[in-house]
Amino acid sequence: MPNPLIVSGPPYIKNGETNHCLMFDVYIAAVPVMLAAVFFAGPYAIVVIALSILSAMATEAIIQMIKTPGYRFRPVVYNILTSDRITILDGSALVTGILVAFNVPPQVPFWLPVVGSAVAISLGKQIFGGLGHNIFNPALFARTFLLAAWPAHMTSWVAPFDWGSYLGRLSWFPSTWKIQAVDAVSSATPLTLMKNEGVLTPYLNLFLGNTGGCIGETCALAVLLGGAYMLYKGTITWHIPFTYLTTVAILTGLFGKDPVFHLFSGGLMLGAFFMATDVVTSPVTKWGRIWFGVGCGVITVLIRLFGSFPEGVSYSILIMNACTPLIDRYTGGARLRLQVVGNLRTP
Amino acid sequence: MDGFLPTFIRRKQTPPRSSGAAYDQPAQSFLDPGAVIIPLQENPRDPYQCLVKPREEVAAGQKIGERGEGSFRLAVHATISGKVKEVETHPAPQGVHVASVVIESQGKEEPPLKIPAETEVGPDLLLQAGIPLNYPRLSGGNTDILMVNGTEFEPNLAVHPYLLRQEASRVVGGLATLMDIFSISRSCVYVDRSQPGLLWALEEALGKEKRIVPCRVRQAIPPAGEAELAREVLKRRNGSSPPRATFVDMAFLPAVRAAVEERLPFIERVITVSGSGIPRPLNVKVRVGTPFEAVIRRCGGDLERLTQIVMGGALTGISQPDAQVPVTQQTPGILALVSFAMGKGHQSKMYQEGPCIRCAKCVDRCPVSILPNLIAGYCRKKMFAEAEEKGLFLCIDCGLCTYVCPARIPLAEILREAKSRKERHPEEVGS
Numbered sequence: 001m002p003n004p005l006i007v008s009g010p011p012y013i014k015n016g017e018t019n020h021c022l023m024f025d026v027y028i029a030a031v032p033v034m035l036a037a038v039f040f041a042g043p044y045a046i047v048v049i050a051l052s053i054l055s056a057m058a059t060e061a062i063i064q065m066i067k068t069p070g071y072r073f074r075p076v077v078y079n080i081l082t083s084d085r086i087t088i089l090d091g092s093a094l095v096t097g098i099l100v101a102f103n104v105p106p107q108v109p110f111w112l113p114v115v116g117s118a119v120a121i122s123l124g125k126q127i128f129g130g131l132g133h134n135i136f137n138p139a140l141f142a143r144t145f146l147l148a149a150w151p152a153h154m155t156s157w158v159a160p161f162d163w164g165s166y167l168g169r170l171s172w173f174p175s176t177w178k179i180q181a182v183d184a185v186s187s188a189t190p191l192t193l194m195k196n197e198g199v200l201t202p203y204l205n206l207f208l209g210n211t212g213g214c215i216g217e218t219c220a221l222a223v224l225l226g227g228a229y230m231l232y233k234g235t236i237t238w239h240i241p242f243t244y245l246t247t248v249a250i251l252t253g254l255f256g257k258d259p260v261f262h263l264f265s266g267g268l269m270l271g272a273f274f275m276a277t278d279v280v281t282s283p284v285t286k287w288g289r290i291w292f293g294v295g296c297g298v299i300t301v302l303i304r305l306f307g308s309f310p311e312g313v314s315y316s317i318l319i320m321n322a323c324t325p326l327i328d329r330y331t332g333g334a335r336l337r338l339q340v341v342g343n344l345r346t347p
Numbered sequence: 348m349d350g351f352l353p354t355f356i357r358r359k360q361t362p363p364r365s366s367g368a369a370y371d372q373p374a375q376s377f378l379d380p381g382a383v384i385i386p387l388q389e390n391p392r393d394p395y396q397c398l399v400k401p402r403e404e405v406a407a408g409q410k411i412g413e414r415g416e417g418s419f420r421l422a423v424h425a426t427i428s429g430k431v432k433e434v435e436t437h438p439a440p441q442g443v444h445v446a447s448v449v450i451e452s453q454g455k456e457e458p459p460l461k462i463p464a465e466t467e468v469g470p471d472l473l474l475q476a477g478i479p480l481n482y483p484r485l486s487g488g489n490t491d492i493l494m495v496n497g498t499e500f501e502p503n504l505a506v507h508p509y510l511l512r513q514e515a516s517r518v519v520g521g522l523a524t525l526m527d528i529f530s531i532s533r534s535c536v537y538v539d540r541s542q543p544g545l546l547w548a549l550e551e552a553l554g555k556e557k558r559i560v561p562c563r564v565r566q567a568i569p570p571a572g573e574a575e576l577a578r579e580v581l582k583r584r585n586g587s588s589p590p591r592a593t594f595v596d597m598a599f600l601p602a603v604r605a606a607v608e609e610r611l612p613f614i615e616r617v618i619t620v621s622g623s624g625i626p627r628p629l630n631v632k633v634r635v636g637t638p639f640e641a642v643i644r645r646c647g648g649d650l651e652r653l654t655q656i657v658m659g660g661a662l663t664g665i666s667q668p669d670a671q672v673p674v675t676q677q678t679p680g681i682l683a684l685v686s687f688a689m690g691k692g693h694q695s696k697m698y699q700e701g702p703c704i705r706c707a708k709c710v711d712r713c714p715v716s717i718l719p720n721l722i723a724g725y726c727r728k729k730m731f732a733e734a735e736e737k738g739l740f741l742c743i744d745c746g747l748c749t750y751v752c753p754a755r756i757p758l759a760e761i762l763r764e765a766k767s768r769k770e771r772h773p774e775e776v777g778s
Contacts, residue, residue, distance in 0.1 A: 005670065006655045009760045011662040011746035012684060013502070017358045017708075017753040019701045028355075090701065132702035132754075233357055237711070284707040284718060332710075332718045332737075 019131075022279070023091030025235040029226035030098050030274070036219035040209045041106035042161030048215060049101040052113035056097030057088045059121040064088075064130075092131050096120050099139035099274060102216025103267070103314070104146065107158050112150065116142040136321045137278045140314045157212035159187035187212040190265040191310040206264040216274075217267040227273035236277040239289035240296075244272040247297025255305055262304065271296075271313035281321040288324075288331040295320045360712060360751055362502035362662065366621050366628045370509035374617050374630035377645050381452050383426050383636030384437050384673040387412045388445040391436075395446060396420075403431045407634075408459030408612050410475075411448055419482040422475050426614040426634040429453045440639075440658035440672045442665055447673070450636075461610040468607055469528055476606035477613045479676055484593050485529045491590035493526060493534035494577060495597050497545065498567035500745070501660025503621040504680045507597050509630050510617070511538070511545040514601055515552035521600030522559055524607050533590075535560040536597075537576070539567050569663065571743040572714060598679065618674060620646045622661075624653045624683035633674055639681055640670040648683045657682035662746035701754040709748035709758055715741045719748040719758045726765040739765055 037045045068085040088094075100116045123145075124138030125131070147154045189212045190201040205211050209219025217223075230236045248268060249259040262268070267275075276282065276296050283292050296316045303312025387395040396413040399405060405425040412423040429452040437447035466472045470486050484490060495518075499507045510518050518536075526534055538546045540563045549561050568576050577592040602613040614635055621628030626647045633642055639656055650670060657664040658672070661682055674681075709719040717738040725734035739762065748758040 005653065005666075005668055006686075007666045007668045008655070009666070009757070009763065010657075010660075010664055010744075011749050011759060012655065012657055012664065012666070012682065013362055013661045014750055014752075014755070015358045015360070015362070017751065018698065018755065019704055019753050021354065021358075022704070022706060022753050087701075130702065132704045234360065234708075237707075279704050279706040282705075284705055284710045284720065286711065289707075328718075328721075332721070 019092075020090045022235055023095050025230055025233045026095045026274070027091060027098065029229045029235070030095075030102075030216075032222040032225045033102065033216050033219065033270070033274075034098070036209050036222035037102070037215045039163075040160045040218055041215050042163075042166070045101075045106060045215050047110060048104060048106075048108065048113050049098060051110060052101035052104075052117045053094055053097035055114040055117035056093045056100065056121050059118045060088045060093040060126065061086055063122060063126045067126075087131065090131065092125075093121060096125070096138045099216075100142045102270060102274070103139060103143040103214050105154060105157055105213075106161070106215055107156065108153050112146060112153055116146050119145050132280055134280055135324075136318055137275055137281050140275055140318050140321075143314050144318065157187055157189050157192075159212055160210050160218075189213045189310065190261070191304065194261070194265070195304075195310045200258065200261060201265065203260060203264065206261065211265075214267060214270075217270040220264045220269045223269040223273055227269075230273070230277075236273070236279075237286075237289065239286060240277050240282060240293040241272040243290050243293030244268075244276055244296045244300075247294050248301055251297065251301040252305070255301070257305065262301075266304075266311045267313040268300065271300075271317055275313070276317045276320070281324060283324050283327045283331065285328060285331040288327040291327055291331065292320050292324065295323065358751075360708070361747070362750060365503050365661075366499075366505035366619055369505040369619055369621070369628045369630050370512050373513060374509065374632045376632045377637070377642065378427075378615065378632070378634055379452065379456060380427065380634060380637040380641045382429075382432070382638070382641075383450050383634060384447050384638060384671070385411065385423060385426060385450065385636040386437070386439050386445045386447045386673065386675060387414060387423055389414070389439075389441070391443055391445055393445075395423075397434055397446070397448065399425075399431050399434070399448060401431050401433050404453075405429065405431060405450060406460055407457065408461065408614060410612075419474060421479060422477045422612070423448075424459075424477055424612040424614050425450055426459075426636050427452050428455045428457055438669050438672050440665060440667060440675060440678055459611060459614055462606065462612060464610070472606060472610075473528070473603060476602065476611070477676070478599050478602050478606065480525075480595065480599065481593060485525075485531075488530075489591060490529065490531055490593040491533070492581070492592045493522065493531050494573070494592050494594045495522060495534065495536045495600070496568055496570065496573055496576075496594060497536045497549070497597055498539040498564060500567040500569040501662055501664070501679075503628065503661045503682050504619045504659075505628070505630060506617055506619055506679050508542065508545055509619075510597055510601065511548050515548045517601040517604045518597060519549070519552045519556060519559065520608075521602070521604035522595075523556060525595065525600070525603050526558060528607075533558060533560070535562050537562050537564050537568060539563075540565055566714075569714070569743055569745045571663070571745065575715065575743065596677070599676075613676060616674075616676060616678075618642070618678055619680035620648075620683070621680065622648075622657075622683040622685075624648045624685045635676055636673045638671050638673055639667065642674065642681060643670070643683050652685050653683050654686050655682075655684040657684065662750065663744060698755060700756055703754050703756060706753060708751040708753065712747045712751050714745055714747070715743055717741050719762065720756075722765075723756065723758045723761040726761050731765060731768070734765060735769075740769075742766065 064086045097117050100120050101113050104113055120138040120142035124141035125134045128134045193199040201211055207220050211218055249263055252262040253259045283289050299316035299319055300312045303309055394416045399411045407428045409425045410422050411425045414421040414423055429450045432449040432451045434448050436444045439445045462475050466475050497507050497511055553559055573594045581589040598616055605611040615632055617630050617632050619630050656667045656670055659679055703720050722734045722737050722739050742762045746759045
């Protein structure tokens with residue numbers, strides 16, 4: 001034998017999936033949402049998303065450099081590509097950055113997503129020990145942080161972007177690229193309108209995203225497309241989105257409200273498909289995921305209908321994230337049961 | 348940056364069947380190896396008796412030794428005609444060195460000798476034929492029901508489907524003979540629900556035989572899960588004690604039939620040879636004792652390029668350090684792998700072990716509903732009591748958790764290590 005044979009433990013095959021692939025699946029699923037965001041929130045959404053991603057990745061790299069003992073800063077680029085300690089290429093910071101950008105209003109000052117992503121990565125993720133160890137969804141953590149710190153910026157909603165007037169005056173001069181106050185007409189979200197004035201936004205506008213709201217949450221169609229892609233790839237399972245949306249629909253119907261309006265308004269779709277299904281902070285057992293979705297739905301409906309806030313998706317998911325270890329403990333008992341058996345004729 | 352660009356391929360959650368075509372055609376015969384290595388023991392401490400000396404001429408089917416002691420002594424036969432080269436310890440595919448007889452062929456091909464006619468049909472005949480059944484359990488009324496696993500859990504093996512497709516009548520005949528010999532009244536054969544053709548073949552071969560019941564299962568059953576399967580299937584709701592089941596390897600049933608009808612010893616069996624080092628997977632009928640090297644050569648594999656040789660399946664098999672190990676009666680197949688970038692230095696950053704992101708893929712796939720990620724975490728922190736409480740010993744070593752893990756954590760290896768730790772230091776665990 002010219003080459004010695006490798007001896008290792010079974011199994012000898014793997015399906016080739018990596019953490020990186022899972023994270024990139026979320027990124028691909030977010031592409032339609034990003035396109036819808038640019039269409040309805042205007043070209044400034046590109047700036048917000050890009051700044052948010054850059055801030056998230058830079059924060060992660062800097063924190064991991066500080067954590068690495070004896071790190072040599074000079075060949076930074078080389079080290080980012082090869083070091084085991086710096087994991088910004090695994091895509092988790094990228095996804096967090098995108099989700100933070102989805103959770104801010106369209107006309108925020110440019111530093112708000114930067115601060116938000118930095119907080120999400122540092123206080124939301126790295127302080128717990130990095131990827132896989134955080135208790136709360138980092139993007140929602142950042143959203144609640146921003147909402148508490150700068151409530152005025154985080155609740156100043158504008159109507160969908162007027163591409164007609166913007167393109168009409170666009171020319172080769174960079175001075176005309178700037179978005180003027182004419183484009184950003186102040187407006188309220190459908191949920192605020194519902195809560196304060198009792199106005200029902202048309203279903204088609206809600207479904208397509210032609211309303212006020214955060215960058216990523218308005219277009220339910222794009223979120224559903226992304227969610228379908230993630231379900232197809234197996235990145236998420238149906239348990240959390242299905243039970244979450246079903247619970248909200250049933251409860252709002254029981255309380256005499258319009259279930260369709262509540263399903264498609266606000267951040268429910270984005271929350272159900274992109275936020276609650278975050279693998280790190282959701283339960284691992286099937287029944288745990290189902291209870292998680294039900295809990296999210298109940299808390300969302302309670303906040304929306306009886307709380308003082310118009311929207312409760314982010315708080316509901318954060319509360320259920322805190323319950324995740326408990327849910328795992330009570331649903332993940334060792335059961336001596338072979339799942340493979342079924343359809344048997346017992347002799 | 349291998350593994351960096353995202354793919355749109357939907358990753359499989361169960362291993363794809365790589366041996367698909369192997370059972371649709373008759374097995375190729377490879378009955379004339381140059382030399383065979385016949386183990387006389389299963390474990391190095393087992394008692395055995397050797398009846399031949401070096402440089403002695405033996406004929407195929409001649410009894411050359413006995414395995415075990417007491418009333419259940421199993422005969423070991425020469426599987427080719429030739430001259431005994433040596434009687435020495437030799438590596439066996441179970442990963443141990445055992446006493447073995449090496450026979451070199453002299454170029455003569457003759458039909459194997461038959462079992463002497465004075466042996467009556469009974470357990471004694473099966474022992475004389477060298478069929479390694481669980482005799483203490485089968486005889487003496489310790490078994491109420493015989494179970495045969497006709498599903499193939501390993502993606503690279505196709506022996507059970509082959510036997511059902513091509514030799515169903517011999518399998519059924521062997522099972523009926525076994526029930527007659529040990530006076531067992533019932534038996535059942537499990538067939539994968541996704542392979543209805545095999546069920547039809549089995550039902551056709553059964554004919555009017557009412558004692559054997561074909562059962563469909565949702566998914567293939569790993570050999571280690573057979574005890575759980577029996578417990579699950581045979582549990583009684585009204586509190587009476589469940590019937591005692593014994594599993595029989597389907598590959599032995601044609602040999603039982605041949606021993607009783609034609610008085611032939613168990614010297615050849617069907618194995619599946621597959622893997623990236625083999626041009627196409629195929630079933631081969633080989634003599635027991637044929638070295639893996641000869642089988643792989645015969646199937647078109649290039650030994651110079653192989654990096655790993657595995658006895659058995661890709662999920663639970665045993666990796667071999669040497670290509671000179673023999674095919675034993677229990678060997679279901681050979682996996683010959685040519686893999687690139689196996690060492691850590693050759694791997695891209697993306698394929699190295701990462702943190703567990705709790706994606707729950709291992710939990711969803713686990714056939715016994717335990718939480719492999721949680722238990723592996725406990726085992727790594729040496730919290731064996733907690734790991735045991737969470738069901739460490741329910742693990743049946745199927746390997747699916749490692750197969751699907753995107754963080755590339757060797758979950759199955761960690762769990763197996765923790766389980767063997769209990770055997771080595773029973774006082775440390777659970778204190």
